[in-house]
Amino acid sequence: MExxxxxxxxxxxPMAGVSDIAxxxxxxxxGADMAFTEMVSAKGLSFAxxxxxxxxxxxxxxxQVAVQLFGHEPAVMASQAAWIEQEMxxxxxxLDINMGCPARKIVSKGDGSALxxxxxxxxxxxxxxxxxxAHPVTVKFRRGWAEGDETAPVFAxxxxxxxxxxxxxxxxxxxxxxxxxxDWGVIGRVREAVAVPVxxxxxxxxxxxxxxxxxxxxxDAVMIARGxxxxxxxxxxxxxxxxxxxxxxxxxxxxxxxxxxRHAELLTHREGRNIVRMRKxxxxxxxxxxxxxxxRGRINYCTTLADFNQVFDDLLAIAQEHS
Ligand SMILES: Cc1cc2nc3c(=O)[nH]c(=O)nc-3n(C[C@H](O)[C@H](O)[C@H](O)COP(=O)(O)O)c2cc1C
Numbered sequence: 193m194e195x196x197x198x199x200x201x202x203x204x205x206p207m208a209g210v211s212d213i214a215x216x217x218x219x220x221x222x223g224a225d226m227a228f229t230e231m232v233s234a235k236g237l238s239f240a241x242x243x244x245x246x247x248x249x250x251x252x253x254x255x256q257v258a259v260q261l262f263g264h265e266p267a268v269m270a271s272q273a274a275w276i277e278q279e280m281x282x283x284x285x286x287l288d289i290n291m292g293c294p295a296r297k298i299v300s301k302g303d304g305s306a307l308x309x310x311x312x313x314x315x316x317x318x319x320x321x322x323x324x325x326a327h328p329v330t331v332k333f334r335r336g337w338a339e340g341d342e343t344a345p346v347f348a349x350x351x352x353x354x355x356x357x358x359x360x361x362x363x364x365x366x367x368x369x370x371x372x373x374x375d376w377g378v379i380g381r382v383r384e385a386v387a388v389p390v391x392x393x394x395x396x397x398x399x400x401x402x403x404x405x406x407x408x409x410x411x412d413a414v415m416i417a418r419g420x421x422x423x424x425x426x427x428x429x430x431x432x433x434x435x436x437x438x439x440x441x442x443x444x445x446x447x448x449x450x451x452x453x454r455h456a457e458l459l460t461h462r463e464g465r466n467i468v469r470m471r472k473x474x475x476x477x478x479x480x481x482x483x484x485x486x487x488r489g490r491i492n493y494c495t496t497l498a499d500f501n502q503v504f505d506d507l508l509a510i511a512q513e514h515s
Contacts, residue, residue: 200226202402202430205393205417206260206288206332209469213251214458218451219420220251223427225413226258227251231290234263234272241275248280256285260332262293264302264313266320274324286328286357289317294334294366305366308337311347315354322355332360332393335378339365344378345385352386360391360415379409391415398426399433406434422476424451445481445511449504452477456500470500483510 204211204219206228216227229247237244250257259276263269273287291314293304300306307314314331322329331351336343348359361382363374374394383390392411396402397419405414419426429439443451455477456470474491478484487503494500 200285201413201434202427203258203391203413203415204228204420204427205415206231206258206290207417208293210421210472212459212469213249213254213462214455215420215424215473216254216257217251217458218424218455219427220254222424223431224416224420226256226285227254228258228260228288231260231262231293232276234261234269235265237261237272237275238268241279245279248276248283250283256283258285258288258330260288260290261321262290262298262303264307264310264317266313266317269317270320270324273321273329277325277327284327286330287321287325288330288332288360289321291331291333292360292362292366294369299366305334305337308333308343308347308366311343311350314347315350318351318354318356328357329355330358330360330391331356332362332391334362335365335375337366339367341365342378342381345381348382348386348390352388356388358389358391358412359386360393363392363394376405376408379405379411383410389413393417395419396426396430399429399431399439402430403433422448422452422473422479445515446508448477448481449508449511453501453504456497456504460497467497467500468495470494474500474503478507481507481511482514483507 202225204224204227208230211228211230220227232247261269261273277284290304291307298304318331333347344361351359361379363376363378379392389412391413392405392409393415396414396416402414416426425443432439452474455473459466459470471491475488478487487507490503
């Protein structure tokens with residue numbers, strides 16, 4: 193593990209609607225070396241810098257964050273990257289460009305993974321952003337667009353030639369969405385294709401997965417998304433496993449509920465739409481606990497911190513009865 197990621201080996205992925213200051217805080221505390229913001233629309237920023245400023249706020253204790261931008265217009269991407277750099281100063285670790293999102297509302301506008309079908313345009317975005325900022329610029333993409341057509345190694349080389357300082361590869365095709373399993377072989381093939389650091393991403397659910405991905409692919413860092421949902425402890429497990437130490441035991445029920453409470457509390461401090469976001473996190477924290485099925489219906493009506501805490505109190509009481 194060297195270069196840009198020398199000290200950032202275990203990364204929290206950009207996750208729209210999830211990787212806000214509350215979730216980042218808990219994942220950093222659990223051991224994530226670096227975290228990404230939710231993807232930020234360059235076009236949206238260009239219309240409303242002031243309104244979107246809150247997306248760039250750092251979590252408590254977070255010295256730096258990596259900001260992910262999406263868009264397909266080189267000039268807009270470059271000008272907004274420059275604005276972010278100026279706005280955030282030392283708080284910005286690096287800028288990442290989203291070329292992997294497969295959501296219809298994103299690709300239909302030519303953004304996200306649609307850029308894998310337009311490698312020349314993708315390269316011109318990277319060189320425009322690189323020319324506009326002093327910070328490192330990284331690119332996140334998938335195995336390819338169409339299922340069976342693995343373009344990532346060639347695409348990675350193009351991004352490197354355009355100036356990318358590192359690349360992240362998620363081992364699924366865009367057309368695959370989240371179906372099937374991630375192919376880690378492509379991460380190794382990208383590793384061989386470029387000289388810049390390569391971040392491996394896809395299906396890390398435990399410390400052993402991270403160790404296996406690193407061993408099989410030679411990647412310089414690993415990135416985790418869904419495995420951390422309701423489970424920030426995954427970062428401490430991955431850190432321990434990568435260091436060759438025994439993985440900490442999974443959290444007990446009481447710890448899971450305590451973490452959910454802290455998460456809800458942190459979300460009350462977030463600007464904009466806030467605590468309603470806790471509904472999905474609460475479902476993730478309590479997955480598999482006794483009483484979770486009944487609590488699910490109630491969670492959909494929670495609108496305040498007190499509402500969530502009531503559900504958590506009841507879940508804890510049920511868990512104590514069971515133990
Ligand atoms: C809810 C959710 C939101 C996501 N949002 C983004 C995003 O904003 N930008 C991005 O590059 N990838 C996004 N992703 C993809 C993840 O960063 C990651 O590449 C993918 O989930 C595979 O990693 P995993 O198997 O660890 O989940 C998102 C994934 C999920 C599940």
